[in-house]
Amino acid sequence: MEPQAALTLGQNALYMLLMIAAPVLATVLGVGLLVSLFQAITQIHEATLSFVPKLVAAIAVFAIAGPWMLTTMVEFIRSTILAIPSFAV
Incomplete structure (x- = not known):
């Protein structure tokens, strides 16, 4: 495998990771x-008050965008595995 191909593969993998994680991270x-x-407005500082809504929102995003995330990952892995013979020297 040439260094340029390895760097391109790593760059594509990081881009895919960012694209898949972005909806959950942005929502949370x-x-x-x-x-x-x-x-801050109500001066109620309860730890569970900040944790539970984030958890519910993350679960909702996974329920809504989960199939798209899974399909995107499977297609990326499939194309990477199919490209393995072209990486051989």
């Missing part, structure tokens, strides 16, 4: 911001 970040704003 948004919910965390809203909960923090609510806690």
Whole structure:
């Protein structure tokens, strides 16, 4: 395997990781911001108040976007495995 091919494969894998993780991370970040704003306004500082909504939001995103995430990962892995013979020297 040439170094350029290995770097390209690694770059594509990192891009795929970012693309798949982005919906969950963005949702949890948004919910965390809203909960923090609510806690600052009401001066209620309960640990479970910040944890439970993030957990519920993450589960909801996985339920909605999960099939797309799984399909995207399977297609990437499939194309990578099929490209293995072209990497051989």
